[in-house]
Amino acid sequence: MKKSPWIVTPSPFILVRNTVDNMNLTTLLCLLPHVMMILIDRDFAALLIAAVSVTASLLSEVFLSFTVRRKVYDPLAVLLAGLLSGLLLPSVMPPLIAFGSVFIGMCISRVLFGGNGSYWMHPVAVAIGIAWISRPDVFPGQLVSIEGVRGVGSFFEALKLDNFAVLPQDAIITSQLNTGFLSHLGIKLPEGYITLFWNSPSTIPAFRYNVFTLISSIFLIAMRNIDAIVPSVFILTYAAAVRVLSLVPITAAFMGGDILFSLLTGGILFIAFFLAGDYSVNPRTLQAKIVMGIISGATAFLVCGPGGTPVGGIFTLLAMNSIAPFIEKIESRRFVDRSKTR
Numbered sequence: 001m002k003k004s005p006w007i008v009t010p011s012p013f014i015l016v017r018n019t020v021d022n023m024n025l026t027t028l029l030c031l032l033p034h035v036m037m038i039l040i041d042r043d044f045a046a047l048l049i050a051a052v053s054v055t056a057s058l059l060s061e062v063f064l065s066f067t068v069r070r071k072v073y074d075p076l077a078v079l080l081a082g083l084l085s086g087l088l089l090p091s092v093m094p095p096l097i098a099f100g101s102v103f104i105g106m107c108i109s110r111v112l113f114g115g116n117g118s119y120w121m122h123p124v125a126v127a128i129g130i131a132w133i134s135r136p137d138v139f140p141g142q143l144v145s146i147e148g149v150r151g152v153g154s155f156f157e158a159l160k161l162d163n164f165a166v167l168p169q170d171a172i173i174t175s176q177l178n179t180g181f182l183s184h185l186g187i188k189l190p191e192g193y194i195t196l197f198w199n200s201p202s203t204i205p206a207f208r209y210n211v212f213t214l215i216s217s218i219f220l221i222a223m224r225n226i227d228a229i230v231p232s233v234f235i236l237t238y239a240a241a242v243r244v245l246s247l248v249p250i251t252a253a254f255m256g257g258d259i260l261f262s263l264l265t266g267g268i269l270f271i272a273f274f275l276a277g278d279y280s281v282n283p284r285t286l287q288a289k290i291v292m293g294i295i296s297g298a299t300a301f302l303v304c305g306p307g308g309t310p311v312g313g314i315f316t317l318l319a320m321n322s323i324a325p326f327i328e329k330i331e332s333r334r335f336v337d338r339s340k341t342r
Contacts, residue, residue, distance in 0.1 A: 020074065020077070021074060021076055023223075023225045024074060024076035024077050024079075024080050025076055026219075026220070026223055026225050027080055027220065027225055027274070028076065028079065028080050028083065030216035030219060030220060031080075031083055031084070031087070031216070031274075033209065033212040033215075033216070034087060034205060034206070034208075034209050034212055034213075035047075035050070035083075037199075037208070037209050037212065038050075038205055041199075043091055043205070045091040045092065046086075046087075046091035046205045048095060049086050049089050049090075049091055049093055049095065049098050050083060050086030050087060050205075051086070052086070052095045052098050052099050052102075053082045053083070053085040053086030053089065053098055053099075053102045053127075054079060054082035054083055054086060055082070055099070056082060056085075056098070056099045056100075056101075056102035056103040056106070057078050057079070057081050057082030057085065057102055057103075057106050058075075058078055058079065058082065059103060060078075060102070060103045060106035060107050060110070061075075061078045061106070061110075063103075063107065064107060064110060064111065068111065078106075081106060081123050081124055081127075082102060082106075084124045084206075084274060084275070085101075085102045085105070085124050085127045085128065086098070086102075086205075087204075087205045087206040087270075088124065088128050088204060088206045088267070088270075088271075088314065089101075089128065089131055089204065090138050090139055090140065090203040090204050090310075091203050091204075091205065092138050092203055093131065093135065093138050094135065094138070097131065097134050097135050097138075098131065100134070101127050101128075101130045101131035101134055102127045102131075104127075104130055105123060105124075105126040105127025105128075105129070105130045105131075106123050106126075106127060108126060108130075109121055109122070109123035109126045109127075110123065113126070121281075121318065121321045121322070122275055122278065122281055122317060122318075122321055124275060125275060125314050125317045125318050125321065126318070128311065128314045129311075129314060129315065129318060132310075132311045132314070139204075139310040139311060140202055140203050140204065140310045141310070142308055142309060143159060143162075143201075143265050143266075143307070143308030143309075144158040144159050144162065144308055145158065146250060148162070149247075149250050149251075150250050150251065153251060153256075154247075154256070154258055154261075155246075155257075155258045155261045155262075155306050155307065155308070156190070156192065156193075156258050156260075156261045159192075159261070159265075159308075160192065164192065164195075164201065165195075165201070166191060166192050166195050167194065167195045167198060167199070169194070170191055170192060170194045170195050171191050173194045174189055174190070174191045174193070174194055177189055193260055193264070196210065196260070196261070196264040196265065197210050197211045197264060198210075198211055200264050200265055202265075202267075202310075204267065204310065206267055206270045206271075206274075207265070207266065207267040207270065210263075210264050210269055210270075213269045213270050213273065213274075214269065216273070216274075217231075217269070217272075217273035220273060220274075220277070221273075225277075226273060226274075226277030226278065226279070227277050227278075227279050227282050227289065228277065229286065229289040229290065229293065230276055230277065230282050230283075230289050230292050230293045230296065231272040231273050231276050231277045231293070232293065233289070233290055233292075233293025233294060233296075233297065234272050234276060234293045234296040234297045234300065235263070235268065235269070235272050235297070236293075236297065237293060237294050237296070237297020237298060237300075237301075238262070238263075238268065238296075238297040238298075238300045238301055238304075239259045239262065239263065239297075240297075241257075241297065241298065241301035242257040242258070242259055242262040242301060242306055242307070243255060243257040243259050244257065245257065245301070246258070246262070246301075246305065246306035247306075257306060258306065258307075261306065261307050261308070262304070262306050262307030262308075263307065264307075265307045265308040266304050266307045266308050266309045266310075266312055266313055267313045268300065268304065268307070268313050270313075271313040271314065271316070271317055272313075275317055276296065276317055276320065281320070281321050281324055282324070283324065283327050283328055283331055284328070284331060285331055288327050288328075288330070288331050291327065292320065292323075292324070292327060295320070295323065296316060296319075296320045299316050299319050299320070300312070300313065300316040303315055303316050303319070304316065
């Protein structure tokens, strides 16, 4: 019998996006630089909290599989949720409180809010919110004081008043940037911002290593692991509000806010790209995503102010998640209306 030259397959489709497993694995790999920096800094307390959080996340999944007879989710997704929670908890958090917060937060999120891949309240944000309610005293306080800002006229200068430790290489790198690339743009970067990029002062590991967060965000967007629209509009809206309004209540000065300080001291970048970019908690249409980003940025300014807050970004994310069902309902109604008019 002569063989047919045709090859027939039941799947005439092309995969244009990573699978969920690959997306979770990619995100985990993007978090490895943060973990390595914690190791280099010898912050063993932060590593312990991360390990405890991962364990709590995994055990919560085992617990739910036995108690409510539900299917166990992808282990990579559960591992990722635990690691994100651990990085967003202060290194001085008592391990038992960290375990309980993550365990309860994951259980509540997966039972009440839908679980991984379909939730409308992010499990990590719920876990951190529970931890803050349980022990708000272990979370770092506001990074700068209003009195300090009023005295020196800017948030970054007020940070320097609190014995802000600048890296030895900061002055050299800043000088090279000012005499090189930035000189062509007419911008002069003060000393100290390089330190904020490399290792911002915080007991919360996710807030520290902004340079790796930025690099990871570029990679995640390029790999289509996250929705780039909501985080980008969120950050732009928040940055614009900080620039225009943040000094108004203190010095009555418009256009005097410090955008870099606000983005590099309160975990906004980490939360925007590693949590707020999750496809599961975002609308589906372009218009709704832009609206979501604008509302999120405005909410972040109201909650976080000019930056340096320990949990403002998390509560902003919870506020975003709470309005997501309403936006999706409006989306669905508009889709039905358009379908009827055709």
